[in-house]
Amino acid sequence: MSMDIDLAAFAGTDPIYVITEEVFTAMIDGEEGYLRHWDGPAPVILDPMHAWVDVNGTTSGRVLLTTERGTADELARALLQMTPDEPVSPEDFVDALGEVANVVGGNVKSLVPEPGVLTLPQVTQERPPTLPDALIYELALDWRGRAVVISLWKLP
Amino acid sequence: MRALVIDDSRTMRRIVSGVLKSMGFETVEAGDGRQALDVLESGTEIDLACIDWNMPVMNGLEFVTSVRQNREWRDMTLMMVTTESEQGQIVRALAAGAHEYLIKPFTPDAVRDKLQLLGLVDLEESA
16 A cells, blocks of 8 residues: 555545544544544553454555554444443454444545455454554544554555 | 345444434345345345445445346345445446445435435435
8 A cells, every 4th residue: 555645635634534533423423522633642552452454456555443452342332322331242342343444444445546455354452463664654543532543554 | 115234244234224224214134245135035125225345255246236137126226335435436336236325434314315315215204
């Protein structure tokens, strides 16, 4: 995946932020204002969960969402419109977090020239393997006081 | 009116079905295009199919192509509901026989607007 993203279409704003905010507003929160840029040093994410999709084409890349397990649980609960004390099944948890990565990744794909094919989402506790110098972009976000990191990676 | 919601994500099926039910639709769900064809072949009458693009087994475009090859299903309205937002993909889906195209993420209002355009929800009903 190259970084030839059309920034002009976003009037100088960060397109990845715009996409992620749209996803959270439409799918998770139902209204704007709960997602903002992370303020301060890069967040330390303990007990992380990773959800990602790959774009396979002329050049290939990965769109990765990383957050703490507890935050992922809250994301799933919000997405599924569950009550705060309602338990999230493992299947719903994986599916919901994967769908967030899928929708963010699918929209990021639309920014890339000759984008190729989007893979189905994957969700794991282990960070997916990436080359050390393959990080293209990273965005730390604050969702209701919790850290969510979106990163783009080149794939071999 | 009965809608068939086709998406490999149970989360997304639940969201789309919820929006449609709020507009008075009865809904049936399928996890991929093949399962959706099974529903149609069972004789279940469907007025609207909401179709994800990227699914295992049979994707949304293949499903649309299959439906359009069967005259029995020609009155069914087909709406893609997908993250595939490139213009070329939209053109491909419409050329294959989809009537409308809704890009994820979407709001309930966006679904309602599309269904109004398709004549499946009237303005008074959705107000």
